[in-house]
Amino acid sequence: MIKKISIAYLTPEMYVSGFHWDQDVESSYQKEGRIPDWKTVELIKKRGVKELFIDTERGVDVEAGVSQDQIESEGDQTFAAYADEKPAVDKKVSTSEELIKAREVHSRAKGMIETAMQKALHGEDVDVDGFKELANDFIDSVTRNQNALACLSRIREKDAYLLEHSINVGVLMSILGKAMNLNRQSLFENVLGAILHDIGKILIPDEVLHKPGRLTEEEFGLMKKHSTFSRDILVKSGGLPQASLNVAYQHHERLDGTGYPQGLNKDTISLEAKMAAVVDVYDAITADRCYHKGLPPTIALKRMLEWTGSHLDKDILHTFIRAMGIYPVGSLVELTSGKLAVVIELNAQDQKQPMVKAIYHTKFKRFIKVELIDLTRKSTGEQIVRPSDPVNYGININDFLS
Structure with a gap:
């Protein structure tokens, strides 16, 4: 409209x-x-x-x-309320240890999704059994230490959005579902659907899917069909639970009934689809796309709070913020000293004191020797002052993650 x-x-x-x-x-x-x-x-x-x-x-x-100033003020106040909550994260192994396994799973996922999309493009069935194993691997990794896959999900390659988005939404669904204390079967079904939720986009012409300018009404109508295409591909392949199909078919529905493809409302959208909407939006708005620059993670979460009620479920988003932390892995933050640091690991006890990697100094306007800082140690004299946008300093976060 x-x-x-x-x-x-x-x-x-x-x-x-x-x-x-x-x-x-x-x-x-x-x-x-x-x-x-x-x-x-x-x-x-x-x-x-x-x-x-x-x-x-x-x-x-x-x-x-609602004016811009009101949105900024109320958004900051609402978001600040999450800072004193204990994050919904725990660790059974160290991040460095889990990264070894997570890299293997992440790499395998890329190959599987690329193969599945090519099969779907040519009308062939998708290997559902292989993705069932992958969904379990995502869940197991997140259960051991979510920082590893969360870190890898922030590493993006140019022109690989569709492939990486599918993986990232699966990872984020694993993190969210764990934080919501879903039973293993429900978590598995949700993650399976999340990994495959956008497979129908392979049937959208490239000139529409990757168009940098405004889509015509006809083009946008075609784009909206991707969720139906996804469901049809998965139904044809067989072997997927209904919850997985709901994730693929309903993830663009909105609570106020203005979404697609069915125009469902908050009372008729499935729980798994409401969860999928949160993780799908988060990954989409933090990624660089052909038509917009990705938002820093902390800013993205603040923006998403503005969309609760009409689009996103507030309770689910609240849990997601607790699970990701107010400074998610991959965020760039400014410290007391003026140093800029990348968040590399959440603190299970205090969201305001993650493990960070200092990489740049705003006073001297130059990169510095990389320094690992545990903000829980008072001897560092460092605290997070504010989130920062890497674009403003010419920083490529990918260079400082894994």
Whole structure:
């Protein structure tokens, strides 16, 4: 739906479909598309735009009467409430030990998903049994130490979004399901569906799937069919539980009934699909895409809190934040000293004191010798001051993860 809004309500992840210009406005900025960050919002404001049009089917909506300043203030206050909660994470082995096993599982997953997509493209059945084993491997790894797979899920390669997204949603579903204390069978069925949830996208033409500009109404209608394609491919392959099919078919449904493909509402969307919506959105908005720059993890979680009620289930998102930590693995944070550090391991006792890897100094504006810092040790004199955006410093987080 196209909606005219005041510039005061413009936020990242909205999809701008047009501008309402005053006569004295500098009209050189006419770019339509998804708003990637707050810098772009400020740029549009500086151009003198007072009102504009957003496409709520292509990007996030905004509630009437909620301004950017209110969203920032309320979002920060709500998010801060999670900081004093004990994270839903435990460890049975060290992260370094689990990384050895996690890398093997992660690498195998890439090959399996690539093969499955090629089979689906040519109308062949997917090897469901192989993915059942993979789902169990994800769960076992997360149970031993979730930091390992969480760390690998932050490492992204250019032009491999669809493949990596499938893996990441499976990993994130494992973490969320464990935090929700699902029984092993339910967790397995959810993770299995999550790994295969987007397999139907292989049937969407590349020129639509990877189009950097605005999709036409016809193109967007085709894009929305991918969840139905996913379900049909999986039903044809056979051997998947209903919960797994629900994840694939319903993960784009919304609580307010504006989602697709069936327009279900909060009372008719399955629990597993509500869970899938949370992890799917988180991975999608933290990834660099052809039409937007990925959000830093902490900022992404704050944005997602704004979408509860209409899109995402608040209780499930609350559990997800506890499971991921307010500074998820892969986040860049600024420390008391001015150093920038990458979060590499969550602290099971205190979300505000993860294990970090210092890599850059904001005062000297240069990279520094990598330093591992345990923020639980008072002798370091370091605390997290704020999350930071690696783009602002030309930092590639991938270089400092595994």
